[in-house]
Amino acid sequence: MKSPVTDYLEDLLTSTRDENSGELAAYIPELAKADPNKFAIALTTVDGRSYAVGDVDHEFSLQSISKPFAYALALADRGLSHVISKVGVEPSGEAFNELSVEEGTQRPDNPMINVGAIAIHSMLVSDSAGQQERIDHLLDFLSRLAGRQLHIDQSVFESEKETAQRNLAMAHMLKSFGLFEAEAHEVVEGYIAQCAIKVNVQDLSIMGATFANGGVQPITGEQTVDSIVARQVLSVMVSAGMYDGSGTWFAQVGIPAKSGVSGGVLGVLPSQLGIGVFSPRLDEKGNSVRSIEVFKQLSAQMGLHMMNAEAYSYEAVRLVRQVGSETVIELQGRLEFTNAEETLHRLENMKLECADLVVDLTRVSEANRVGRAMLLDGLNAIQDEGIQVSLLDPDNVLKMRGECEDDGIQVLSASSE
Numbered sequence: 001m002k003s004p005v006t007d008y009l010e011d012l013l014t015s016t017r018d019e020n021s022g023e024l025a026a027y028i029p030e031l032a033k034a035d036p037n038k039f040a041i042a043l044t045t046v047d048g049r050s051y052a053v054g055d056v057d058h059e060f061s062l063q064s065i066s067k068p069f070a071y072a073l074a075l076a077d078r079g080l081s082h083v084i085s086k087v088g089v090e091p092s093g094e095a096f097n098e099l100s101v102e103e104g105t106q107r108p109d110n111p112m113i114n115v116g117a118i119a120i121h122s123m124l125v126s127d128s129a130g131q132q133e134r135i136d137h138l139l140d141f142l143s144r145l146a147g148r149q150l151h152i153d154q155s156v157f158e159s160e161k162e163t164a165q166r167n168l169a170m171a172h173m174l175k176s177f178g179l180f181e182a183e184a185h186e187v188v189e190g191y192i193a194q195c196a197i198k199v200n201v202q203d204l205s206i207m208g209a210t211f212a213n214g215g216v217q218p219i220t221g222e223q224t225v226d227s228i229v230a231r232q233v234l235s236v237m238v239s240a241g242m243y244d245g246s247g248t249w250f251a252q253v254g255i256p257a258k259s260g261v262s263g264g265v266l267g268v269l270p271s272q273l274g275i276g277v278f279s280p281r282l283d284e285k286g287n288s289v290r291s292i293e294v295f296k297q298l299s300a301q302m303g304l305h306m307m308n309a310e311a312y313s314y315e316a317v318r319l320v321r322q323v324g325s326e327t328v329i330e331l332q333g334r335l336e337f338t339n340a341e342e343t344l345h346r347l348e349n350m351k352l353e354c355a356d357l358v359v360d361l362t363r364v365s366e367a368n369r370v371g372r373a374m375l376l377d378g379l380n381a382i383q384d385e386g387i388q389v390s391l392l393d394p395d396n397v398l399k400m401r402g403e404c405e406d407d408g409i410q411v412l413s414a415s416s417e
């Protein structure tokens with residue numbers, strides 16, 4: 001069977017292909033030679049299933065889409081407090097290539113504009129690392145995110161090196177503020193190599209899915225970065241990923257994203273999807289016009305806006321039944337803060353004076369740390385009131401590290417019901 005998802009993406013290619021406005025990035029001569037008609041879309045789920053349509057094998061340089069990935073690596077290499085002390089997380093409200101820093105702190109506003117990304121690149125590995133060491137380290141990291149060996153597009157690299165005066169000016173400014181020890185031109189060359197790393201849309205969607213999946217590469221299963229790092233990166237993508245168009249983008253599309261001047265746009269929907277779109281014509285802010293249209297339609301038609309709030313209709317407590325002297329409470333879904341809160345509220349209002357309580361977690365698919373702790377605290381409080389609490393938990397969603405037995409909560413086997 002051909003997946004309806006592929007059909008849907010093909011329809012999306014057709015419905016947005018007529019959007020031909022915008023211009024190729026001319027300030028990097030090699031990018032001005034791109035075929036403006038190339039067009040591709042890919043989605044990868046956090047389970048590692050990919051769907052790709054259009055010019056799926058066409059490779060393009062990451063350009064600014066490399067920035068969130070380099071930021072993640074700097075956070076992993078140097079730690080959040082070090083990185084934050086050098087580069088802020090506020091939207092700049094200015095163009096991506098503005099020579100600006102925060103007043104007072106002299107930090108670049110954020111890692112998604114060039115001046116911030118150059119600072120981030122200088123932090124990779126260590127203060128004393130050489131240019132090649134930083135590039136190799138980043139290329140290795142990006143290849144692990146994509147799940148295949150990526151390469152640098154040498155002609156794009158050489159081409160941008162010829163026209164890098166503005167980026168050099170930024171690097172000299174940062175060096176004059178003492179932000180790094182290395183030579184300004186070496187840092188800029190490293191940053192340009194970073195921007196020249198080639199991917200196709202599917203790579204991009206897989207790299208995005210890794211961040212959607214809390215840093216775990218969905219196909220190789222590798223924890224590439226800590227989930228806190230992934231969260232930090234996505235947060236900054238929300239406020240600054242589309243430069244001074246970020247506010248409008250998030251209101252309309254509602255997907256953390258990052259664009260690059262080669263025409264790619266990366267989207268990451270936490271816990272759901274990585275999205276890669278490519279089409280080279282850009283608007284005046286340097287964002288791909290057609291890719292933006294694809295994201296707008298995708299978000300609206302598939303209900304992907306992160307701020308979509310649906311009327312709450314999901315019950316954490318499936319049913320409560322009386323079996324002899326036992327009250328059985330059957331839970332369902334994911335046990336996290338809101339579901340745990342609902343369960344505790346129901347338990348509080350139940351008359352359990354003489355009945356034993358059985359908590360049936362058979363239909364609970366997963367529990368996070370907070371959901372587990374809240375439910376266990378509630379069950380302990382009930383147990384302290386003299387009520388025998390038992391768990392039916394065949395998948396061990398709650399019974400982590402033997403906590404329940406230690407608390408005196410009885411764990412029933414599935415057959416003992």
Ligand SMILES: NC(=O)CC[C@H](N)C(=O)O
Nearest residue numbers: 063064096195260261286
């Ligand atoms: N917005 C972008 O994609 C800019 C990246 C480009 N390499 C530059 O530094 O100008």
